[in-house]
Amino acid sequence: MPACPICRRNVRPRADNPGFPFCSPRCKAVDLGKWLDEAYRISSDPAEDEDADESPALAEHPTQEKA
Numbered sequence: 001m002p003a004c005p006i007c008r009r010n011v012r013p014r015a016d017n018p019g020f021p022f023c024s025p026r027c028k029a030v031d032l033g034k035w036l037d038e039a040y041r042i043s044s045d046p047a048e049d050e051d052a053d054e055s056p057a058l059a060e061h062p063t064q065e066k067a
Contacts, residue, residue, distance in 0.1 A: 006030050 001010045004023035011023050019025040034040055 001012075002021070003009065004011050004021075004027050006022060006027040009023040011017065011021060014020040017023070019028040022028040022031060
């Protein structure tokens, strides 16, 4: 039987459990709160983050000629 990612209790099957894949709706709500509070983060390559910071409106288009 799988464990709840929040409290580590056993998780009942989906048919018997409205909070699946968590053990209860409470743990499901705790997990949602962590996402909304940005406690979970998806890591990325730092080089990609630098490129994302550059505004597309300020970046030169490669086919445009400079005046």
